[in-house]
Amino acid sequence: MDRYPTIPQSASLTAPFTQGGLIIGITGGTGSGKTTLLDIIRELGGIVLDCDAIYHELLKTDRELLAAIDRRFPGTVCDGSLDRKKLGNIVFTDENALGDLNAITHAAVKAEVLRQLESAPTLAAIDAIGLFEGGLAQLCDVTVAVTAPEAQRIARLIARDGITEAYARKRIRAQKSDREFSALCDHTLTNDTTPETFRTKCLAFLRQLGIMKEEP
Numbered sequence: 001m002d003r004y005p006t007i008p009q010s011a012s013l014t015a016p017f018t019q020g021g022l023i024i025g026i027t028g029g030t031g032s033g034k035t036t037l038l039d040i041i042r043e044l045g046g047i048v049l050d051c052d053a054i055y056h057e058l059l060k061t062d063r064e065l066l067a068a069i070d071r072r073f074p075g076t077v078c079d080g081s082l083d084r085k086k087l088g089n090i091v092f093t094d095e096n097a098l099g100d101l102n103a104i105t106h107a108a109v110k111a112e113v114l115r116q117l118e119s120a121p122t123l124a125a126i127d128a129i130g131l132f133e134g135g136l137a138q139l140c141d142v143t144v145a146v147t148a149p150e151a152q153r154i155a156r157l158i159a160r161d162g163i164t165e166a167y168a169r170k171r172i173r174a175q176k177s178d179r180e181f182s183a184l185c186d187h188t189l190t191n192d193t194t195p196e197t198f199r200t201k202c203l204a205f206l207r208q209l210g211i212m213k214e215e216p
Helices: 034-043 051-061 063-072 084-091 095-117 150-161 165-173 178-184 195-208
Strands: 022-027 047-050 123-127 142-147 187-190
Touching: 022 034, 034 047, 034 123, 034 142, 034 195, 047 051, 047 095, 051 063, 051 095, 051 123, 063 095, 084 095, 142 178, 150 165, 187 195
Parallel strands: 022 123, 022 142, 047 123, 142 187
Antiparallel strands: none
16 A cells, blocks of 8 residues: 555646755666656656666667677677567576676666766656666665556556567566565555556655645
8 A cells, every 4th residue: 555645636846846955766667657756756857867778878888788798698789789689588587697687787877877966956766677786776865666566567568568468477577576676665656546546646755755845
């Protein structure tokens, strides 16, 4: 059960922040619906550091990172590009292989996150499925897990990524469970309702953190 009361959907998103700089760490399994919370943070003028996007950008610019992946997973890099599906088929069925990949990528991603935080505004969010494993949680003032029922996550992944149900299920089950994400974080938001209702939950959570002032 979520630990935050609902607030009116009409709540202002332009109210000034009520405290100093804040870094929120947001994690949760793929397809859980973290985008709703991240979008609100952007609307509030904050920045979102999407660690998955940072990782993919590094794959285009960091040749040492690509070389390290290729050495551990031969055949997954061709003509300077990573075959994500081929790599995924390896790591999503082999826990040790996934651990090796994470060890290679976490250091590079953390270094880039630190660089971008140097110019961050009052509010910033770090969006990372490996928030704790990658050493990013220690940069955050507060952490929150976004969770959702597996069936809803599978449906979102099929619609968003154009993958099969079997591959979506494989991706989900290669990750930590909702219970594990929740145990690591300070707070949990469960996305098991309509998009509108979940947005209200997210607004309530941010208000509880003191980011948004109560309207007069």
